[in-house]
Amino acid sequence: MGSREELEKIVGATAVDERPVRDLWPLAIMQERAGNVPPQVLVVRPAGREQVAALLRWATSNRVAVTPMGGGSGVCGALAPAAGELVMDMGAFDRVFEIDETNLTCKCEAGVNGYALEQQLNSRGLTLGHYPSSLPGTTVGGLIATRSSGQESSRYGSIEDMVLGLAVVLADGTFAAPRPGPRSAAGPALHQLFLGAEGGLGVVVGAVLRLHRLPETTFGRGYAFRELRAGLECMRSVMQAGIRPLVMRLYDAEDTLFSGYDVHDGECALVIATAGLHDVAEAESRAVERFAGEARQLGEEPWQRWQKHRFDLSAERLKAFLAPPGSYLDTIELAGSWTVLADLHARVKPAIAVGGLALCHFSHAYEQGCCAYFTFGGSGGDEAEARAAYGRAWEGAMSAALELGATISHHHGVGQARARWVADELGGWMNVWRAVKNGIDPERIMNPRAVGGSQ
Amino acid sequence: MGSREELEKIVGATAVDERPVRDLWPLAIMQERAGNVPPQVLVVRPAGREQVAALLRWATSNRVAVTPMGGGSGVCGALAPAAGELVMDMGAFDRVFEIDETNLTCKCEAGVNGYALEQQLNSRGLTLGHYPSSLPGTTVGGLIATRSSGQESSRYGSIEDMVLGLAVVLADGTFAAPRPGPRSAAGPALHQLFLGAEGGLGVVVGAVLRLHRLPETTFGRGYAFRELRAGLECMRSVMQAGIRPLVMRLYDAEDTLFSGYDVHDGECALVIATAGLHDVAEAESRAVERFAGEARQLGEEPWQRWQKHRFDLSAERLKAFLAPPGSYLDTIELAGSWTVLADLHARVKPAIAVGGLALCHFSHAYEQGCCAYFTFGGSGGDEAEARAAYGRAWEGAMSAALELGATISHHHGVGQARARWVADELGGWMNVWRAVKNGIDPERIMNPRAVGGSQ
Numbered sequence: 084m085g086s087r088e089e090l091e092k093i094v095g096a097t098a099v100d101e102r103p104v105r106d107l108w109p110l111a112i113m114q115e116r117a118g119n120v121p122p123q124v125l126v127v128r129p130a131g132r133e134q135v136a137a138l139l140r141w142a143t144s145n146r147v148a149v150t151p152m153g154g155g156s157g158v159c160g161a162l163a164p165a166a167g168e169l170v171m172d173m174g175a176f177d178r179v180f181e182i183d184e185t186n187l188t189c190k191c192e193a194g195v196n197g198y199a200l201e202q203q204l205n206s207r208g209l210t211l212g213h214y215p216s217s218l219p220g221t222t223v224g225g226l227i228a229t230r231s232s233g234q235e236s237s238r239y240g241s242i243e244d245m246v247l248g249l250a251v252v253l254a255d256g257t258f259a260a261p262r263p264g265p266r267s268a269a270g271p272a273l274h275q276l277f278l279g280a281e282g283g284l285g286v287v288v289g290a291v292l293r294l295h296r297l298p299e300t301t302f303g304r305g306y307a308f309r310e311l312r313a314g315l316e317c318m319r320s321v322m323q324a325g326i327r328p329l330v331m332r333l334y335d336a337e338d339t340l341f342s343g344y345d346v347h348d349g350e351c352a353l354v355i356a357t358a359g360l361h362d363v364a365e366a367e368s369r370a371v372e373r374f375a376g377e378a379r380q381l382g383e384e385p386w387q388r389w390q391k392h393r394f395d396l397s398a399e400r401l402k403a404f405l406a407p408p409g410s411y412l413d414t415i416e417l418a419g420s421w422t423v424l425a426d427l428h429a430r431v432k433p434a435i436a437v438g439g440l441a442l443c444h445f446s447h448a449y450e451q452g453c454c455a456y457f458t459f460g461g462s463g464g465d466e467a468e469a470r471a472a473y474g475r476a477w478e479g480a481m482s483a484a485l486e487l488g489a490t491i492s493h494h495h496g497v498g499q500a501r502a503r504w505v506a507d508e509l510g511g512w513m514n515v516w517r518a519v520k521n522g523i524d525p526e527r528i529m530n531p532r533a534v535g536g537s538q
Numbered sequence: 539m540g541s542r543e544e545l546e547k548i549v550g551a552t553a554v555d556e557r558p559v560r561d562l563w564p565l566a567i568m569q570e571r572a573g574n575v576p577p578q579v580l581v582v583r584p585a586g587r588e589q590v591a592a593l594l595r596w597a598t599s600n601r602v603a604v605t606p607m608g609g610g611s612g613v614c615g616a617l618a619p620a621a622g623e624l625v626m627d628m629g630a631f632d633r634v635f636e637i638d639e640t641n642l643t644c645k646c647e648a649g650v651n652g653y654a655l656e657q658q659l660n661s662r663g664l665t666l667g668h669y670p671s672s673l674p675g676t677t678v679g680g681l682i683a684t685r686s687s688g689q690e691s692s693r694y695g696s697i698e699d700m701v702l703g704l705a706v707v708l709a710d711g712t713f714a715a716p717r718p719g720p721r722s723a724a725g726p727a728l729h730q731l732f733l734g735a736e737g738g739l740g741v742v743v744g745a746v747l748r749l750h751r752l753p754e755t756t757f758g759r760g761y762a763f764r765e766l767r768a769g770l771e772c773m774r775s776v777m778q779a780g781i782r783p784l785v786m787r788l789y790d791a792e793d794t795l796f797s798g799y800d801v802h803d804g805e806c807a808l809v810i811a812t813a814g815l816h817d818v819a820e821a822e823s824r825a826v827e828r829f830a831g832e833a834r835q836l837g838e839e840p841w842q843r844w845q846k847h848r849f850d851l852s853a854e855r856l857k858a859f860l861a862p863p864g865s866y867l868d869t870i871e872l873a874g875s876w877t878v879l880a881d882l883h884a885r886v887k888p889a890i891a892v893g894g895l896a897l898c899h900f901s902h903a904y905e906q907g908c909c910a911y912f913t914f915g916g917s918g919g920d921e922a923e924a925r926a927a928y929g930r931a932w933e934g935a936m937s938a939a940l941e942l943g944a945t946i947s948h949h950h951g952v953g954q955a956r957a958r959w960v961a962d963e964l965g966g967w968m969n970v971w972r973a974v975k976n977g978i979d980p981e982r983i984m985n986p987r988a989v990g991g992s993q
Contacts (some may be wrong), residue, residue, distance in 0.1 A: 142828075258966050259966030261940055262965070271971075277726070295780065296780070326818070363821045415662075509724060515708070
């Protein structure tokens with residue numbers, strides 16, 4: 084009996100497909116455009132955790148690598164099965180079991196769409212507060228596996244702050260259910276291992292998520308800074324005063340222009356919103372105004388503009404930009420302490436300015452520092468030239484991050500894109516990762532491209 | 539050459555001692571009082587991570603179990619070396635390397651005293667915000683290994699929210715240094731494994747901690763509720779409105795009386811403080827007043843009283859109470875969703891009322907639920923009777939937690955105290971713990987009593 088027939092016996096004939104599979108890693112899109120089409124692989128769509136377990140046992144017996152798939156909207160090439168490997172499409176795990184409006188938790192399956200879930204919550208006056216710009220194309224499981232972070236992270240945190248418990252099927256087919264909350268000291272928070280494991284340890288089949296009530300009021304404002312550094316200082320003051328803004332984004336001069344904010348030449352736009360109980364959010368908004376100091380007040384318009392365009396960096400737009408031969412485009416999200424951000428910006432901007440486009444904005448702020456989100460793109464004379472320029476931009480950005488003590492990824496993950504640099508950031512923690520991987524997936528059947536695929 | 543001589547060659551003769559070692563697990567204190575004195579064990583005090591690594595390699599070669607020791611103020615019997623085992627006293631790791639007042643981070647060694655560090659930070663207008671009542675007797679490494687949480691956790695989070703990076707020596711003697719921050723998606727946050735591992739995976743030698751600026755203003759108030767449930771509803775409303783109170787503690791009627799709050803018979807005292815920028819904290823304090831509804835306002839006095847007594851539950855007081863033969867005393871900190879807390883209270887109170895004393899307060903609140911902190915004590919006719927009553931109280935509390943879906947420990951940990959119940963809470967995650975332990979400590983030289991000591 085062939086593999087396909089065996090898999091059909093486990094999940095049924097209609098739940099097995101054969102097709103090329105890849106995520107939205109720009110380099111893979113460029114390579115495909117140049118004729119390097121991904122191989123056909125078997126894609127199974129299990130219904131229920133018993134089928135997931137049976138598939139993993141089958142994969143172990145047959146020594147076949149398995150990569151779980153959510154929305155496929157990752158941008159690092161973690162989902163890129165080679166010929167003979169298996170993809171586990173989690174789309175049938177699409178149930179929202181419970182939205183608990185008293186305890187503010189949501190129990191759902193891994194295949195639930197991120198945007199649909201947020202809308203369902205919003206209709207009840209609730210929010211998960213997780214808004215990656217890719218949200219419409221994501222699943223809960225994918226948001227977990229990629230260690231995602233969203234536009235409202237300064238208020239609600241990143242995915243690790245939102246997951247109260249996880250349901251996973253381990254490589255050996257055993258099951259672990261979500262543990263009780265709201266917080267436990269019965270050993271380490273082991274589910275944290277799966278946040279950023281990129282499918283390398285097991286299959287996330289469900290989650291218990293922390294919810295919040297939608298804020299009573301939101302005060303959104305824009306400010307224009309003549310100097311990037313002054314804008315960064317304002318952000319630092321806001322965070323270190325104990326304010327958790329709903330949104331806070333500072334655009335460098337080029338990104339301000341590109342994003343269409345109506346400012347004077349060379350100014351940097353800051354879009355900031357405070358939220359919560361009316362009087363609290365208002366007091367915070369007044370404090371922000373003080374911290375903005377000499378900056379020019381732009382009123383509410385930039386906030387309204389940003390809200391209209393918050394999901395514009397869509398998969399469709401990326402694919403459209405990358406359609407013409409020789410074109411390249413990517414984003415690189417670094418993060419560092421407040422004191423390295425200006426230097427990081429100064430070093431990475433010229434390094435990624437290999438084509439026409441080189442933008443940066445600062446979002447995802449902490450009391451300790453912030454993410455610097457770079458966008459670059461251009462067009463080479465031919466595909467080889469495009470790949471070379473693209474590679475130089477990445478090399479420059481990664482080198483700058485490592486040399487300045489910044490992190491090589493704030494929230495996109497590792498996959499293949501950062502395979503060359505991940506050990507430089509992890510250092511001795513690479514041994515811990517290998518030991519954990521060996522302990523949990525000793526037969527090494529889970530995604531061979533997770534976290535750089537290092538052995 | 540004997541073990542002691544070999545160890546002296548590694549750390550020097552003055553850094554090796556032989557003595558009985560145990561933490562403050564009340565049952566162990568009771569057993570010692572009854573004549574069951576802990577064995578003499580070798581205690582080494584390494585200076586520097588090379589010595590830690592050499593000691594772990596020695597332990598591996600000689601198949602000797604090693605338990606790292608901080609302040610020894612744990613209450614679960616995780617630090618209880620058997621004859622022939624080795625204790626690694628981290629007291630010489632006492633340096634604060636850097637307090638970065640711009641990026642709000644602190645880099646220090648594991649043996650630094652928790653209270654001394656907080657005072658040093660306070661003198662610069664900063665805080666870690668970590669206030670377990672045991673703080674004066676703790677070390678940074680111990681606070682990490684036990685998965686601690688403090689009195690200001692509703693604002694600043696628990697230890698997992700405070701640790702930006704860790705320096706650890708693994709069982710095989712290799713070293714992993716703190717990774718860059720403020721947040722990274724380069725794989726999972728592997729340092730989280732050590733928060734609550736109770737010395738079972740390796741030795742924490744240092745940490746990079748997240749700091750905060752001390753709040754500009756604090757508004758502390760007291761309220762008296764006629765019903766416990768009404769007080770819990772007030773706490774829930776506060777958290778779910780997005781307020782993060784600096785302190786919020788609700789005492790049941792017995793604990794209110796015991797703690798000396800000046801209220802009417804049967805009332806439950808709520809002590810609550812909002813903090814931050816003046817206008818923000820004031821707006822939050824007014825909101826709290828609204829959420830308190832019909833509760834009687836007690837003004838600032840309860841807040842002042844609580845501040846005076848916040849470290850009263852000291853090691854000395856515990857030891858004094860447990861000095862008389864036949865006495866017993868312990869605390870059990872469960873946590874659950876808001877909707878189970880009243881039931882949890884109703885079930886655990888009679889279960890622990892085996893002697894005279896049975897108290898409960900609710901602190902460490904989340905949007906999803908809260909910790910219920912129980913204290914019980916009494917005196918048996920003889921030691922056997924005392925141990926039996928003590929055991930019944932634990933059995934009752936643990937059963938209630940597991941049956942109601944609450945966690946068996948909010949922040950004290952597992953050690954030996956919860957060894958019988960930890961697998962019931964962890965379920966399938968026990969396999970993950972075993973796999974991680976096997977992967978990172980394959981020779982099983984690290985603390986055999988960590989996380990219940992399960993194999």
